[in-house]
Amino acid sequence: DGGITQSPKYLFRKEGQNVTLSCEQNLNHDAMYWYRQDPGQGLRLIYYSQIVNDFQKGDIAEGYSVSREKKESFPLTVTSAQKNPTAFYLCASSRADALWRGQFFGPGTRLTVL
C-alpha cells in the first residue's frame, strides 16, 4: 500500500539536544512538506521541498533544518535553537504537477521536550 510513514510516533528530548524526525513516502510524489501543529493554532508550515536537493523555508523555519537527498525521504531536524519544540509534527506529500489532488499526510510525530 502506498502512503507516508513517520517515525517515531512519540519522541522525548532533553533541552539542548538536536533530534531528527523521519518522513518517508512511496507515493512517487515530488513535493514534501513539514508542518507543526499546536493546540488552537492550526498547521504552520516549517519547510517544503518540490524537488530533490532543493527546499524552501515556510512560515516558522527558525530552529529547524531539513534535507532532501532522495525523492522518498524528507527528514526534519529540530535543533537546540528552537525555543519551544514541544508540538505535534506532520509530514505531507503531493504531486507537484497536480495540486488539485491535495496533500497526503503521515500519522505524525509527537515531540516532547523534558
Added chain:
Amino acid sequence: AQSVTQLGSHVSVSEGALVLLRCNYSSSVPPYLFWYVQYPNQGLQLLLKYTTGATLVKGINGFEAEFKKSETSFHLTKPSAHMSDAAEYFCAVSLVSGNTPLVFGKGTRLSVIA
C-alpha cells in the same frame, strides 16, 4: 496572499442534528479548496475538495461542501451528526496556478453530544 478563516474554533451539536462548519477564503485567483478531518493523535485525512465544475461537492462519511464564489465561502455540512464525526476539521486553499503549499485555517473542533 491566500488566507483561510474558519469561524468558530469549537462547534458542538447533538447527535442527529445538522453539522455546519464555516470556512471563508481570500484569494486573488480561482482557488482549489479542501476540507480535511483529523482524529486525535492522527494525521489529516482528505474529506473532500473543490477544483472545477460542480460547486456542490460530496465527500466521505456523508459530508458535503458548496463553493460560493460571490461569498468566498466553502462551508462544510452534514445533515445528521454521528458520534464518530467528533474530530477536528481543517479548511485549506491552494492556488490553481503556481506551485505553492496549501494554506490551512486554524481548525474547528466538532463535538457531538449524545
